[in-house]
Amino acid sequence: MEQVDVAVVGAGPAGVAAAAAARQAGASVVLLDRHAFPRDKSCGDGIAAEGLDQLAALGVDVRAVTAGYPVLHRIRLTSPGGSVVDGRMHRSVHVIPREVLDARLVGEAVRLGAELRQHRVRSLVADADGVTLDGTLRASVVIGADGAESVVRRLVDRPHQQATRTAIAIRGYAAASPQWPGTQVIVMTDAHWPAYAWTFPIGDGRANVGYGQLLQGPPLSRAELLVGLDRLLPDLGPIEGLRAAHLPLSPGRAAVRDGRVLLVGDALGLVNPLSGEGISYAVISGALAGRAATMPGDPGTTYRRALKVRLGRHLRDAALMHRLNRWPSVLDAGVRAAADDDEMFQSLVRFGLADGGVTLRALRGTVRELSHGAAGSR
Ligand SMILES: Cc1cc2nc3c(=O)[nH]c(=O)nc-3n(C[C@H](O)[C@H](O)[C@H](O)COP(=O)(O)OP(=O)(O)OC[C@H]3O[C@@H](n4cnc5c(N)ncnc54)[C@H](O)[C@@H]3O)c2cc1C
Structure with a gap:
């Protein structure tokens, strides 16, 4: 059977960060994704500076990854009751369509020495010495970076997110509003609260637009999500590329257990419950897991401790905010x-x-x- 040090399942931002971190420590890495790249991913496409800092520290050429896409310096928030704050952020945000961003990131992982394979993982058997994927690939450690509907999480039987700790959102691309150039615009509403719509310009005259809300009852249809979007951001005109997905919010994240299977990013459930942002947490957790996979001792224990040090306070406060x-x-x-x-x-x-x-x-x-x-x- 083929043997590697680290197998990463999923080549989104979390998987790329995990692969880059394990490569940085000299491990052999196979990066598996069910799709060929470029591929689309439902997302608002906003990537915070902290996520890019983390990628740069792993050796990713962030300048090449972000080339040609706008940096937004301002954010405008409208609260559920209609109060507005519009200000310049200390750290700016890049907006890069995920079809582009993820393909560029995967290219970086390959440049850093990860071996990329198109493969959908279906089975996993873990024992004391390693983990076997689909009966053919044996790894010392497997990192599950396979997103909100993670197969790895299901295969290792970690409890699923409670419905009230999962959101659903739809996004598409429409003409950018000339009213707020260079600004991330977020409009919240008390109807179906917590819920909000956004428009983030992507620099070519279009904006990523979308609407999301917390799941609190029966599943929401695409039509209901589009009604929410139209209510908060009317007159968007034609919207292309509509695509919806779940957001596993961090207050409902899975437990980080001891052992050789580590979950990162959306697979663990690290999305910010206030903002719906997940890329930074995907990258940070991916980096920690990739490093833990190459260190002496139990990889799960090392990863859990590192995650607590790096994100413990944020995650605790996020749970408090989710309740408030x-x-x-x-x-x-x-x-x-x-x-x-x-x-x-x-x-x-x-x-x-x-x-x-x-x-x-x-x-x-x-x-x-x-x-x-x-x-x-x-
Ligand atoms: C509508 C919407 C808007 C959002 N807006 C923002 C935003 O503006 N900014 C932000 O920071 N976050 C945003 N998020 C959250 C963000 O998209 C996620 O948190 C982020 O993509 C998580 O990255 P990941 O690498 O963990 O997972 P993903 O990006 O989902 O990557 C998972 C990868 O795993 C692969 N995969 C899945 N199953 C398998 C399998 N069995 N075998 C092999 N490969 C597999 C998939 O093909 C995919 O490439 C948004 C989410 C939604 C739904």
Whole structure:
């Protein structure tokens, strides 16, 4: 049977980061994906600076990966109750269609020495010394980077996300609005809360547009998602390339267990419950798992510890935000407070797009605005 050090299942951002990190440590790496690249992926296409920093640290040529696509410096948030904050972010965001981004990233993984194969993984047997995939490939460690509907997660029997910790979103491409050039626009709504629509320009006169909401009852149809989009961003004109997918939110993530099968990115369930962002967490967790796979000791234990150090605070605060988010008034108050306080605005952005936590200043500002709101309504 063929033997490698690390087999990575899934060649999205998490899989590429895992492959690059394992290669950086000198391991032999096979990177498996059921699709040939380029392939599309339902996404808002926004990639935060922290995700790119992590890729650069793994040896990925980030300049080549981002070439030709816009950097957005501003973000405009409309809260469920209609308050607005529009500001310049300390760290900018790239918007790159995933069809392009992922193909470029896969190219980088190959350049760094990973062996790419088109193959759909269907079976996995783990024992004390290694893991066998589909009866033909034996690896010391397998990294499951196969996305929200992860087969690896199911094969190793990690509990699935609870429905109330999963969101669904649809995205497409429409004409960019001339009203907000160079800006990530997010419009929230208290109808079906938590829910929001977005428009992110991709630099060629078009924008990635979409709508997502938390799953709280029966599954949502494509038509219902499009009604949500039209309600929040009317007059978008024709929309091409519509595609919906689930977002496994981090408060419902799977457990990180000991052993030789590590889950990363959406397969673990690391999407930010406030913003729906997942690429940075995919890349960060991929890098940690790729490194853990090459270190002495139990790979699962090493990975769990590293994840806790790197993202523990963010994940804990994300779970808190997910609970508080039941009340749209909390986000209304947070957005109002951020409109008057740049430090709070920057911390809100860092929490929504990267590894930030909830700061004391943000909590105080939100509580102050909540009590003003309560006083105003008496
Ligand atoms: C509509 C929408 C909008 C979003 N907008 C944003 C955004 O703007 N910014 C952001 O940061 N995040 C966003 N996200 C979240 C983001 O898309 C994900 O968090 C991110 O793609 C996770 O990366 P990943 O590598 O873990 O998984 P994926 O990108 O899903 O990659 C998984 C890979 O695994 C492969 N695969 C699956 N099964 C198998 C198998 N059995 N065998 C082999 N290969 C397999 C797939 O082909 C795929 O290439 C959005 C998500 C949605 C649905």
